[in-house]
Amino acid sequence: MGDIDSAFVQSPDHRPQAPKVDADAVAGEIPVIDLSVGDIGELASQVGSACKAWGFFQIINYGMPVELHKKIDVVTRKFFKQSMEEKIKVKRDEENPLGYHDGEHTKNVRDWKETYGYLLKETVEFPVSPDPEDQELKAITNRWPQYPPEFREVLEEYGREVEKVSYKLMELIALSLGLPAERFHGYFEEKQLSILRLNYYPPCPFPHLALGVGRHKDSGALTLLAQDDEVAGLEVKRKSDGEWIPVKPVPRAIVVNVGDIIQVWSNDKYESVEHRAVVNSEKERVSIPFFFFPARTVMVNPLEELVNKENPARYTEYNWGKFYAHRIYGEFKKREVENLQIHHFKIDQD
């Protein structure tokens, strides 16, 4: 078995403990919302309650072809089962963050996973640097592997379908905040930076020391995650007491969570909640998150309609393209300083 590379070892405070909660007993706590039942007002109210209480929920019957879930799972496993020599042909680098990567760090500890990232829109213009003074842009484009041959087609189809579901969810979120259904659409339609990721977690001989993904919050608007139907791993920090709660897989469900941008848009009404992925010594696990990101030019700030004298804006505005560039260029290396976070834009409330 040998020793674990110390880069993977979490500090004692952040190591996964045997869950203090019984997974079956809490399985029903994170709401599962059936999008095919009830009128839009009822659905919006269910989504709003889940966003408030957990920042997380699962959706079923969301109107995606049933076989697509299986198809993307199959091509994902085929891709990662290849030799390293094959996979690094589409390796990401400092210039272009898309493609294969096996060295991701979350909060400076290496994640026990391999990933492959691709853009929803084949090419986007992206800042060459996180420096706010530097206006220069460059085009970044997807890197498609040769194998498996159906990889690109399946991934693109999945992207188109999950995007439709994301717009539907943004409508429900808008309604739940008392806004017109299409309030958020304009931020995404032109040149959204959304990305998809295939996460592959190999079995880990040291599941008590390492994590598949260390604790973090998602920085985008919304994340839609297709979880492995059989192997659990995702854990969510319960808002009421800070306990880590496992999210029990529901076949073909998508796990949805509020990201930092919705926290800012909603002026803290909905919070972006910490989560992580644990690994196990026996089984590999796959997860496929879609990160719904607005366009590069969007300035993120609390929505005017939700701010007033009694409830003043809690954040100063920031530019999404530059914020994300900061993350991307920092992610590549282990960094000495804390990543840029939305709390850096928080306004002190006296």
Ligand SMILES: O=C(O)CCC(=O)C(=O)O
């Ligand atoms: O694999 C998972 O369940 C979680 C992945 C995740 O949180 C992420 O990629 O941001």
Ligand SMILES: [Fe+2]
């Ligand atoms: Fe995440």
